[in-house]
Amino acid sequence: MIINASARTDIPAYYSEWFMHRLKDGYVYVRNPYYPTQITKYLLNSEVVDSIIFCSKNPRPILSKLQELKPYHPYFFVTITPYGKEIEPQVPPYQEVIKDICQISKQLGSHCVCFRYDPIFLNQYYTIEKHIEIFDEMTTQLQGYVHDCVISFIDLYAKTKKNFPGIQEVTIEDQKRLAAAFAKIATDKGIHIKTCAESFDLSEYGITHEGCINRQLLKEVTGCTMKELKSQPLRKECHCYPSRDIGEYNTCMHGCLYCYANENKKQVIENYQRHDPLSPLLIGHVHDDDIIKVAKQESYIERQLSLDI
Numbered sequence: 001m002i003i004n005a006s007a008r009t010d011i012p013a014y015y016s017e018w019f020m021h022r023l024k025d026g027y028v029y030v031r032n033p034y035y036p037t038q039i040t041k042y043l044l045n046s047e048v049v050d051s052i053i054f055c056s057k058n059p060r061p062i063l064s065k066l067q068e069l070k071p072y073h074p075y076f077f078v079t080i081t082p083y084g085k086e087i088e089p090q091v092p093p094y095q096e097v098i099k100d101i102c103q104i105s106k107q108l109g110s111h112c113v114c115f116r117y118d119p120i121f122l123n124q125y126y127t128i129e130k131h132i133e134i135f136d137e138m139t140t141q142l143q144g145y146v147h148d149c150v151i152s153f154i155d156l157y158a159k160t161k162k163n164f165p166g167i168q169e170v171t172i173e174d175q176k177r178l179a180a181a182f183a184k185i186a187t188d189k190g191i192h193i194k195t196c197a198e199s200f201d202l203s204e205y206g207i208t209h210e211g212c213i214n215r216q217l218l219k220e221v222t223g224c225t226m227k228e229l230k231s232q233p234l235r236k237e238c239h240c241y242p243s244r245d246i247g248e249y250n251t252c253m254h255g256c257l258y259c260y261a262n263e264n265k266k267q268v269i270e271n272y273q274r275h276d277p278l279s280p281l282l283i284g285h286v287h288d289d290d291i292i293k294v295a296k297q298e299s300y301i302e303r304q305l306s307l308d309i
Contacts, residue, residue: 001048001049001050001243001244001297001298001299001300002049002050002051002052002053002213002218002243003042003044003049003053003243003244003246004053004055004244004247005019005054005055005246005247006055006245006246006247007055007245007247007261008245008247008248008249008251008252008261009247009248009249009252009261010056010058010252010253011054011056011062012054012056012059012062013056013058013061013252013253013254014252014253015251015275015277015282016061017061017277018278018279018282021278022246022280023072025280026044026045027041027042027044027280028042028044028246028280029041029286029292030244030245030246030248030281030282031281031282031283033248033249037289038291038293039281039286039291039292040293040294040295041293041294042244042246042295046071046072047299048297048298048299049072049297050073050218050222050224050300051073051074051075051218051221051222052069052072052074053074053075053077053213053243054074054075054076054077055079056076056077057080057092057097057254057256058091058092058100058254059076059097059101060092060096060100063107066104066107067107070108073221073222074108074112074221075112075113075213075217075218075221076101076104076108076112076113077114077116077212078101078113078114078116079097080094080098080116080117080138081094081118082094082126082130082131087257087258088254088255088257089254090253090254090255091254091256094134094138098138098142101113101142101145101146102141102142105145105146106145110145110146110147111147111220111221112221114146114148114149114150114212115138115146115148116149116151116152117135117149117151118150118151118152118153119152119153119154119155119258120151120152120154120170120178121153121167121258122168122170122174128174128181131178132178132181132182132185135181135182135185136185139185139186139189139191140189142191143190143191144190146191147190148191148193148194149186149191149193149194150193150194150195150196150212151179151182151193152195152196152198153169153170153198154167154169154170154258155260156169157260159259159262160257160258163258163262163264164257164258167257172200175200175202179193179202179207180205182207183205183207187206193206193207194207194208194209194210194211194212195207196239210239211240211241213240213241213243214239214240214241215228215241218241218300224302225301225302226241226300226302227301227302229241229300230242242300244295246282248271248283249261250262250264250267250268250271251268251271251272251282251283252268253268253269271283
């Protein structure tokens, strides 16, 4: 099983203490986002957990625990973007996040960390030229520390439109211009670009569309061949290997205007105040009317039986 920690919130940035308690206790509870009284229990041990995928804009709070994470074959997707505090109020400057990526690479290996440059949007300040300039700067500093980069263009979810009035999609022509420039820059630095959950084909620029989390990536991270499983996408055009997300929506305190995982700031703050680092749930505690079901878990690693002849 692959644990995703998390596409719904930034666990390393805001809930790393809670997460380490969950590893110590050997299990985690996850409340169903659509049926709140339903809770799923996942065991957290190296017998059934093949890899833990961390998605973060600020991994620094969990960096001191990297050695403890090693038995779980961690992989980090770390997002760095060129946007300022008017767009990402609580996200550290990208120069600082780049330093953290380099530290992850030094401790876990360059095959265990990828940087994401997303979402990409354009306005009067964040022009195509500005994106190209900063992408070149970022990849120069990351050269040798990462070998993969995931890019994506902004998706206008209802939440995004509500929290980021006036934001516009990036046209196909502008996507092509950026893709061509990014691909040339990245190739010169030994970095491969791929997209995830994008419908537009950018393969003519050497940009692949294979999913953020795929079998080959997991093989490199775990050192083992993974079973061939069908993806179970929550988003259209997603080709990622199946994983289970242990996060919760409306809990990320970064406050990014484009965020698809947060409904509104008030709800996020209220949820954050209910967080207990010792609870098996990310937010709050188990209620009397909650129904807890134990997940069916198994390792996805292909294990060949050797026969003595």
